[in-house]
Amino acid sequence: MEPLFRLALVRPPVEQDPEHPSIELAQATPYQGSLAAALESDDRRGGAVAVSRAFVASDGFVGDPSAHELAAALADFGDRLNALEAEGGIGHDAVAGAVAAAFGALPADVVADQAYAAVLHGLRDSIVAIKYVQEEHSRPVHTLAAQLRDLELVVKVADDPGFPADAVALHRHRIRSLQLPTKTSLASVLSSSAREKAEREQREEAERERQEHVAELLTTYRGLRVAVDELTQLHGDDLAATAVEAHEAIELPEELRPVAALQEQRAFGSQLSQLTLRRVESERDAHDAGPAAVGGASELARVTLTAYPALLAGRPSTPRRSPRSASGWPRVPPSGSPRRPPRCSASVGSTPLPALWTA
Numbered sequence: 001m002e003p004l005f006r007l008a009l010v011r012p013p014v015e016q017d018p019e020h021p022s023i024e025l026a027q028a029t030p031y032q033g034s035l036a037a038a039l040e041s042d043d044r045r046g047g048a049v050a051v052s053r054a055f056v057a058s059d060g061f062v063g064d065p066s067a068h069e070l071a072a073a074l075a076d077f078g079d080r081l082n083a084l085e086a087e088g089g090i091g092h093d094a095v096a097g098a099v100a101a102a103f104g105a106l107p108a109d110v111v112a113d114q115a116y117a118a119v120l121h122g123l124r125d126s127i128v129a130i131k132y133v134q135e136e137h138s139r140p141v142h143t144l145a146a147q148l149r150d151l152e153l154v155v156k157v158a159d160d161p162g163f164p165a166d167a168v169a170l171h172r173h174r175i176r177s178l179q180l181p182t183k184t185s186l187a188s189v190l191s192s193s194a195r196e197k198a199e200r201e202q203r204e205e206a207e208r209e210r211q212e213h214v215a216e217l218l219t220t221y222r223g224l225r226v227a228v229d230e231l232t233q234l235h236g237d238d239l240a241a242t243a244v245e246a247h248e249a250i251e252l253p254e255e256l257r258p259v260a261a262l263q264e265q266r267a268f269g270s271q272l273s274q275l276t277l278r279r280v281e282s283e284r285d286a287h288d289a290g291p292a293a294v295g296g297a298s299e300l301a302r303v304t305l306t307a308y309p310a311l312l313a314g315r316p317s318t319p320r321r322s323p324r325s326a327s328g329w330p331r332v333p334p335s336g337s338p339r340r341p342p343r344c345s346a347s348v349g350s351t352p353l354p355a356l357w358t359a
Contacts, residue, residue, distance in 0.1 A: 026181035062122040074150055077098060111158050127178065
């Protein structure tokens with residue numbers, strides 16, 4: 001199916017705010033290393049899903065925002081930040097005090113804690129894994145992303161003593177977007193661009209083959225037309241006819257002539273009759289002859305005679321037509337009058353030969 005409409009959304013380009021850039025989820029962890037290797041294989045999507053499912057089943061996956069060790073502190077810290085945004089006129093000291101009140105330490109000490117690093121890395125990898133595993137999309141990703149933003153805010157407060165300048169800067173820093181690892185990007189499964197490209201290539205190939213076939217037919221037609229035009233322009237004087245020459249007839253060899261073939265067949269039948277009579281006489285002399293023996297000999301003679309090749313089959317004589325009555329039906333001879341059996345006759349030249357069989 002060809003696309004009927006192509007819609008384009010025209011909008012100004014979105015630029016990264018240098019003060020509040022996107023949070024990068026890429027990090028040097030075993031999961032993301034395995035994910036990058038799977039995306040280099042032949043089955044990119046299948047390999048990425050398999051690696052992500054294995055990470056979801058591990059202890060490092062954070063699927064429940066209230067299940068890790070900093071869950072309570074992050075919930076308290078989020079409530080304090082919401083109150084500061086509502087009051088307005090806040091500064092660095094107010095946010096640093098909220099960090100100390102929620103985590104029980106200064107921002108620099110919180111960032112240096114191993115528990116903070118473990119939860120931060122777990123949230124990043126967990127969000128990436130949820131992205132690849134479809135059955136995990138029901139997870140509270142929004143809450144996980146909010147916790148990750150608040151943890152990144154602690155790093156910003158520890159590194160920048162002038163942050164935040166006001167409540168607007170704090171709010172914008174808490175709603176930053178997340179940037180997936182660029183090496184782990186996949187095309188949409190709903191995209192039909194690859195299928196459309198393959199269909200377009202097939203149509204182009206079919207059109208090219210059709211054009212070549214038409215060109216071959218046109219070339220053949222033109223050649224035949226030129227040949228026909230040349231033949232129609234020829235005159236009878238331009239054609240040479242081969243003269244017919246008379247030659248002497250060739251006689252058949254003596255053994256292949258019909259008379260010789262007939263004589264050979266009659267000799268064969270005579271020899272076969274003598275052999276049959278000798279067999280019957282020998283069986284009779286041995287007092288073993290009976291109806292079965294005589295019948296076997298006659299059957300042998302019949303089969304042998306019928307199996308012998310017909311070298312001179314002859315042709316049946318033409319029966320004479322019966323006289324017809326006035327009504328048009330043939331006259332039937334009176335009962336008791338003898339009927340002549342049909343005969344088969346053959347002739348060589350003008351000399352008739354004796355009949356070979358009767359029926």
